[in-house]
Amino acid sequence: MFPDKCSITERGKPCINPPEFVVSVTVDPDEYMVGVTCQKHKQVVSGKIQILQGDGKIPSGKIGFSPLKAVGTDCIHGDEEDFIQLDIKNFKN
Numbered sequence: 001m002f003p004d005k006c007s008i009t010e011r012g013k014p015c016i017n018p019p020e021f022v023v024s025v026t027v028d029p030d031e032y033m034v035g036v037t038c039q040k041h042k043q044v045v046s047g048k049i050q051i052l053q054g055d056g057k058i059p060s061g062k063i064g065f066s067p068l069k070a071v072g073t074d075c076i077h078g079d080e081e082d083f084i085q086l087d088i089k090n091f092k093n
Helices: 039-054
Strands: 021-027 030-037 062-067
Touching: 021 039, 030 039, 039 062
Parallel strands: none
Antiparallel strands: 021 030, 021 062
8 A cells, every 4th residue: 555645745745746656775685665756756755865875874775766557446346235234222231
């Protein structure tokens, strides 16, 4: 499950754009996901990761941006028979 918005906050306001990329850092042989971003903030995220790598807060490695692809499905839905009605009067303490 991914956040529904970009991970960046600018001037105290969170970005309202949907994520377009998973941001990761690869240090062979491991890859670490560090966030999600939109196209607009791709360079900002890259710069911030480089600063954090320089400070030793994120492992030094290759920064990667993997495109996210929206997938829709109709296999999850609710029918009337999926719901139950609870009558609180029938419960006794």
